[in-house]
Amino acid sequence: KNQVEQSPQSLIILEGKNCTLQCNYTVSPFSNLRWYKQDTGRGPVSLTIMTFSENTKSNGRYTATLDADTKQSSLHITASQLSDSASYICVALSDYKLSFGAGTTVTVRA
Amino acid sequence: SQTIHQWPATLVQPVGSPLSLECTVEGTSNPNLYWYRQAAGRGLQLLFYSVGIGQISSEVPQNLSASRPQDRQFILSSKKLLLSDSGFYLCAWSDGNSNEKLFFGSGTQLSVL
Numbered sequence: 001k002n003q004v005e006q007s008p009q010s011l012i013i014l015e016g017k018n019c020t021l022q023c024n025y026t027v028s029p030f031s032n033l034r035w036y037k038q039d040t041g042r043g044p045v046s047l048t049i050m051t052f053s054e055n056t057k058s059n060g061r062y063t064a065t066l067d068a069d070t071k072q073s074s075l076h077i078t079a080s081q082l083s084d085s086a087s088y089i090c091v092a093l094s095d096y097k098l099s100f101g102a103g104t105t106v107t108v109r110a
Numbered sequence: 111s112q113t114i115h116q117w118p119a120t121l122v123q124p125v126g127s128p129l130s131l132e133c134t135v136e137g138t139s140n141p142n143l144y145w146y147r148q149a150a151g152r153g154l155q156l157l158f159y160s161v162g163i164g165q166i167s168s169e170v171p172q173n174l175s176a177s178r179p180q181d182r183q184f185i186l187s188s189k190k191l192l193l194s195d196s197g198f199y200l201c202a203w204s205d206g207n208s209n210e211k212l213f214f215g216s217g218t219q220l221s222v223l
Contacts, residue, residue, distance in 0.1 A: 043200050046212070098156070
């Protein structure tokens with residue numbers, strides 16, 4: 001069964017600090033790994049998409065890494081801002097089917 | 111540019127009443143269309159997807175149905191809502207050719223009372 005597990009479930013950080021979110025996936029075969037940002041009450045918005053051959057990809061202050069051997073991905077947020085407060089969802093694509101993680105809720109406090 | 115519109119944003123309905131949520135996409139043709147439900151603390155669950163007009167695939171048995179009367183219109187319906195139908199519903203589209211990036215609507219928060 002394809003699964004995507006995210007940790008932590010939630011975290012609180014101070015404005016300006018960095019944080020790293022983790023994602024473990026067990027989909028097979030693997031096509032790509034995506035990270036989405038979802039503001040409260042809104043639809044998710046794509047941050048990054050990485051294929052098997054990509055180890056890292058950045059989108060502004062967001063940097064995603066992928067280790068296809070261990071089936072792990074991380075999303076690093078640098079110099080967090082209040083607007084980074086959101087849920088971050090890890091999604092794995094396998095055979096045209098998407099498996100969604102439950103998300104990590106990030107709260108950035110001033 | 112492509113845009114996706116989903117409405118209403120919030121909806122409160124009594125048990126047993128009908129439901130109709132609408133989603134339209136602009137700026138693209140022949141998109142793949144999806145309806146997802148998001149429960150608190152859980153990943154998005156795919157309810158229906160469509161690769162063309164009149165073509166609907168259901169992922170899970172449920173009290174809901176979907177229709178695609180036009181190329182860029184996707185409707186989620188129910189004849190009689192259940193309490194368990196409460197949740198956050200998201201419409202999404204992807205390019206029918208590449209199926210790469212998924213674009214989501216703004217969502218509908220449905221409360222069945």
